[in-house]
Amino acid sequence: xxxxxxxxxxxxxxxxxxxxxxxxxxxxxxxxxxxxxxxxxxxxxxxxxxxxxxxxxxxxxxxxxxxxxxxxxxxxxxxxxxxxxxxxxxxxxxxxxxxxxxxxxxxxxxxxxxxxxxxxxxxxxxxxxxxxxxxxxxxxxxxxxxxxxxxxxxxxxxxxxxxxxxxxxxxxxxxxxxxxxxxxxxxxxxxxxxxxxxxxxxxxxxxxxxxxxxxxxxxxxxxxxxxxxxxxxxxxxxxxxxxxxxxxxxxxxxxxxxxxxxxx
Ligand SMILES: O=C(O)c1ccccc1NCC(=O)[C@H](O)[C@H](O)COP(=O)(O)O
Numbered sequence: 001x002x003x004x005x006x007x008x009x010x011x012x013x014x015x016x017x018x019x020x021x022x023x024x025x026x027x028x029x030x031x032x033x034x035x036x037x038x039x040x041x042x043x044x045x046x047x048x049x050x051x052x053x054x055x056x057x058x059x060x061x062x063x064x065x066x067x068x069x070x071x072x073x074x075x076x077x078x079x080x081x082x083x084x085x086x087x088x089x090x091x092x093x094x095x096x097x098x099x100x101x102x103x104x105x106x107x108x109x110x111x112x113x114x115x116x117x118x119x120x121x122x123x124x125x126x127x128x129x130x131x132x133x134x135x136x137x138x139x140x141x142x143x144x145x146x147x148x149x150x151x152x153x154x155x156x157x158x159x160x161x162x163x164x165x166x167x168x169x170x171x172x173x174x175x176x177x178x179x180x181x182x183x184x185x186x187x188x189x190x191x192x193x194x195x196x197x198x199x200x201x202x203x204x205x206x207x208x209x210x211x212x213x214x215x216x217x218x219x220x221x222x223x224x225x226x227x228x229x230x231x232x233x234x235x236x237x238x239x240x241x242x243x244x245x246x247x248x249x250x251x252x253x254x255x256x257x258x259x260x261x262x263x264x
């Protein structure tokens with residue numbers, strides 16, 4: 001069985017508890033900028049910075065990291081959005097991390113989790129997220145469309161994640177506003193920025209879709225590779241979590257977009 005399927009099976013076991021309880025979080029209500037607008041209006045590469053303590057592929061990355069302290073560094077360096085992993089078993093995240101970070105910063109907050117049911121979208125909203133992730137590999141076409149519309153109706157932006165061309169075609173069928181190409185194959189853990197390069201042309205053919213590249217971004221050379229094929233943003237976890245100077249590392253990725261990408 002793949003790790004993705006193992007995670008999804010685990011998520012399934014948690015649904016009855018989520019459904020039996022009202023999501024109750026101590027959230028300071030805020031109106032955040034739309035991630036889509038931030039991506040579309042920028043003329044430099046936008047950094048979606050992730051709070052990531054651990055992962056199935058790397059084990060512990062930064063177990064003791066303080067989410068608010070990490071978020072402060074991200075926000076101070078001009079991150080476009082903070083991605084907060086709320087998956088507990090495999091990533092050591094929590095909804096409390098999401099609440100604490102959201103209460104502290106004003107920028108968009110992505111709830112990074114493995115969504116297989118609407119109730120998880122209700123929890124994301126209640127915990128203060130302004131963006132959710134839908135992973136095409138984890139969903140049927142029907143669920144992808146249903147959850148996308150459900151989240152939009154709650155006022156949430158949606159990052160639709162694909163890894164290969166077949167998933168991209170399925171994503172494009174619902175014409176999402178934001179598409180992320182995950183360079184990590186969630187079934188094998190292989191990370192290759194060539195995935196972004198392979199799929200870029202098909203995505204950038206749609207001028208109204210904001211295109212981002214996810215995973216495996218370590219330095220400015222990586223940033224240049226994805227910018228050169230039209231990415232407006234990157235989702236970065238491990239390299240920022242491991243950095244001794246988060247602000248410098250993040251700022252180094254904020255490179256100018258080529259002129260033809262800036263004004264679409
Ligand atoms: O990171 C993993 O090992 C992983 C395994 C299985 C499913 C998802 C996984 N990661 C989620 C992500 O996509 C990344 O956290 C995110 O894109 C940041 O990646 P990175 O910059 O490489 O930490």
